[in-house]
Amino acid sequence: MAIVIGLIVFLAAGLAYVRLAPSDPAKWHRDVQINHDSNSENSVRRMVVTGSDGLAKFAEIAAQTPNTSVLAGSVEEGMITFITRTKVMGYPDYTTAIQDGELLKIFGRSRFGLKDFGVNAARVDGWIEAL
Template sequence: MKIALWLVLGLVFAIGAYIRLAPSDPARWHIAPQVEADKDLKGGVMRVVETGPDGLARLDALAQVTPRTSVLAGSVDDGMITYVTRTKVIGFPDYTTAQQDGDTLRIYGRLRFGGSDFGVNKAQIDAWLGQM
């Protein structure tokens, strides 16, 4: 019985370590959002917002001060940025890619692991947009 318990605990630890330490490949996650209209998804959200030409810079300023959020790839000067935001307890990564297209800001937030993000990406992106 003790061996089975240790095996289960070891498996849980290994999965948790993988979630926290798995590398994020920019070639997979830093891709231009194909977003034409707002859309709520089971594992993410898509938003299209008329922001003027400085929308990405304003979003970046908000994302940079968001806890547990870092830039995976891109910059304001590139016109596209992908952020990784991790959950507080387990460290699940969520990816948000934002691209400035003239006066339009296209945003795609999505999870990496699991089938549903329980509205986390929608809440985060809508909060950023609300502050803009």
């Protein structure tokens, strides 16, 4: 019985960490070199020609997404990092968008796990489609 209780406490602590672990802007809000569109196991990179107001439009769209908030940055700064948490488990994903002239460069990635099952790509591509 003590093993079962220990396991439950261990799992609860792990879930609490995922939900409550601080998100350090110095780690997640940084300029990322994006030269082409790509997908990996737990991230996505996109480049979109949006005009000079692409970041402002993108920020409006992202802000309407449930469980999404600004971690750091602003339209005026030219770079914003959003944090989006999954509905049930609260896993954080980070999306950084950078205005580079007429291009909007977007990098979405997971904090935990080695595979995101395409969640970041689907979210970022949905935001791009809404532009």
